[in-house]
Amino acid sequence: MTISSSKNSSSNPLSRLAPLEAVFFDIDGTLCDSDPIHFIAFLELLPQIGFNNGVPITMQFYVENFAGKHNDDVARFLFPDDFERGLKFCEDKEAAYRRLSKDKLKPVKGLDKVKKWVEDRGLRRAAVTNAPRENAEMMISVLGLEDFFEVVIIGNECEHAKPHPDPYLKALEMLNVSKDHTFIFEDSAAGITAGVAAGMPVIGLLTGNPEELLLEAKPAFLIKDYEDPKLWAALEELEK
Structure with a gap:
């Protein structure tokens, strides 16, 4: 099923x-508010290598040095x-993250609502x-989204990870869809940069990263979470 709309709304x-x-x-x-859990994992392991003299x-x-960055x-x-x-x-940190995530991982507010919107319209996803594949598959499983996603694209399985556009270009190719008829949800500057470079509008989520940092990456607009009225106004207008 496709969604048609007038294209004259700037x-x-x-x-x-x-x-x-x-x-x-x-x-x-x-999909999930995972940055606080990654932060705890870094707090647990960085003193073991004497980083910052143990402080x-x-x-x-x-946020400035690790959030959204590839492990390389x-x-x-x-x-x-x-x-x-x-x-x-990084391997040890990811193992700590998976251990901590089992009980702490929660979906971003309104995720069920946007998931239903996508499913009801028969859109590809x-x-x-x-994230490493083991992390990605664990998070998708904990959130109950195994049957929602058709493909899972991993940055280090592409020639270049985000902020390069390669992972998003690979997703377009694998689903055989056009960048002119696709948009992206992202929460990091690296991710927004990657999506914009791949030629698609990116809706940025303010789930952890500072607004000014995300705006520098040129998102289409920013939302607090998936219940933000700004998102639903845009989606409603898209369907008219």
């Missing part, structure tokens, strides 16, 4: 997408002279993430 950046074909979702911070990092430091970049940041040791740290 106020709604989604209007030009009609007929809508697909919606892509990031996972961390977009705990702040949430602001986490995190590894190089933490161990600029020993990439392999950096990758081992992909999860596109920089």
